[in-house]
Amino acid sequence: MLNRMHERLPRMLADLEDLIRCESPSGDPAAVAHSADLLAALGSRVLGVAPERLPHGALRWRFGDGPARVLILGHHDTVWPIGSLETHPFRHEGGVLRGPGCFDMKAGLVQALHAVAELPDRSGVTILVTGDEELGSPGSRGLIEAEAAGCAAALVLEASADGGALKTERKGVSLYRVRAEGRAAHAGLEPEKGINASVELAHQILAVRALADDQAGTTVVPTRMISGTTTNTVPAAGDFAVDVRIRTLDEQQRVDAAMHRLEPALPGARLIIEGGPNRPPLEKHEALYEQAVAAARRLGLPPPGQAAVGGASDGNFTAGVGTPTLDGLGAVGGGAHADDEHVIVAELPGRTALLATLTADLLTPLPRPARAAYPGW
Template sequence: MDLREMLADLRELVTCESPSDDRAAVARSAEVLAAIGHRRLGAHPERIVIDGRTHLRWRFGYGPPRVLLLGHHDTVWPIGSLAHHPYEVTGETLRGPGCFDMKAGVVQALHAVAALTNRAGVTVLITGDEELGSPTSRELIEKEAAGCAAALVLEGAADGGALKTERKGVSLYAVRVTGRAAHAGLEPEAGVNSTVELAHQVLAVQALADPALGTTVVPARMTAGTTTNTVPARGEFAVDVRARTTAEQRRVDVALTSLAPVLPGARITIEGGPNRPPLEAAASEALYARAEAVAVRLGLPPLGRAAVGGASDGNFTAGAGTPTLDGLGAVGGGAHAPGEHVVVAEIPRRAALVAALVGEVTGSE
């Protein structure tokens, strides 16, 4: 792997800002990425535009797909972030908006595939809406993953370069309460206070968490009422649920959607549900063992593994029944924060690891 060429590609990609909610910016980033991919792979990608969001796909060979390399080129950084968070390489550290999450991983994926002598059965899919929850790319991801022997996700590594072998599933809800308005001073007893009902429901929702199993249930943003002298007639709060297993995700879903009002006259409606299934340890176990063996063969240090609460598109591939290994991208940290960075020396090493792992899975080493 040529580090200079990888850094040149990464500079080009990072300096093309691509906030997820700006369709035009994501489209520009896709064109930059398509040019880099054509330069490295000698092939143009398919441009898949869904609801104005641009995703890129390279497929190699004429047989069924065997390995899916998965990433995204959108970021959380707004246009103008380069002015205060510029692309720069200082010593062994590279910085810039989206460098760790996850443009370095995208570059590593392209260079890994470029290093293969036989690319048959390999698909590279780089999406443009992951930071929004993959609303337009989920179905595409699941279809590409179906039937593959492996999905390799080039998201940034966990602390110390560890691979991500477990990710919690995510469920998102809105709990809405309807009460009855009344004058807070003249006749509060005539009202049904949605704020009080919300308080009861917040406590009930929070009690659904199970720390021993790693299940978190977090009541989040809440609103209620219209004026300070009116018994509030309406209110709502958001709920963020993270669970390590499908069984736990289902348990919380059943409990949340079965919430009943406490105050006479109050009504409750629940919207939402599971957004991403868990990436359970069983989905990554065999691939992780193979990756460790590959690392030993390449003379790399032990990889290590981690279970994390954040979700990625690897949740979708695992949910589709495809063996999935995540965190194969950049080594660094600070995702979504001013300290976002990548360890330069690890860029070609991780690309070499991915190339060797793809070769082993496809049998084309």
């Protein structure tokens, strides 16, 4: 398998260059549609079959007539605006490939297509590529969850962690808006007749911050705040946003319950709490990670490391429906969303071979254990 991927490398690099040169910022529907067209044509050539075209720039390849066992998941949208190729041109020099979206995650898409192309039997594999991940997957979340439900595993082609480590854990995300309503009054003449929304928000910011738990890895961070109208008026209303990152579903539920139990500190003030869990946590599935390690060893590759990361991906959604999920199977490199975004070319054959081997292993049902001797059997 590894030798075949080395043979495929020139074609993979050409495919990757085509994808990178097709700019696909999430917020530009025309650009995402054009990228989907290109990816559909590229995938049709590599896999020998055209994908289904779905809303929000999504593409789906399903193989076999039976139930899906392995979901291979990626996205073709990027954070880079149209025109980024002028300032961050495609380059392949010294074994390093650069260009907007190369690491996050167009290289992963090329890996997915070429890995599945090498499978002797693709029955039970679904490749799903979405077009709105960088926006939080507002249009494709339901599709992702439906495709993942019941699968033996979801393999996410997001870029690797440092050094090629697989992402075995991702924090879940909850988002809130805390709004305080008070009463306006002249700040100089009769401030006592007002109910100061800014002061109320100050109390609530401290209460919210206290919900964090460093030991559990739970962060609860008040972020953007707006309050008041003029400098000489007691603020009648204001609000602040809250970003929550958690490792376990229990912690997500604890913080959510506490947020919705917040009470006003000032007499006469009113609180409105909006929001809640946005993405569930991706909790580690030890057996799936060990299966990837075993596959790497059989290929003669160094066993991949593992990492817990704070950022979210569509893997949070697949894990949230109970599907064992392994993330970060994509390219080795760095600089996601940054000026130094890059891919290490020499790592592409091994990563693609690992994906193909792991997928084939997951398609093979585990043998039933032999029954132990027991009187009456």
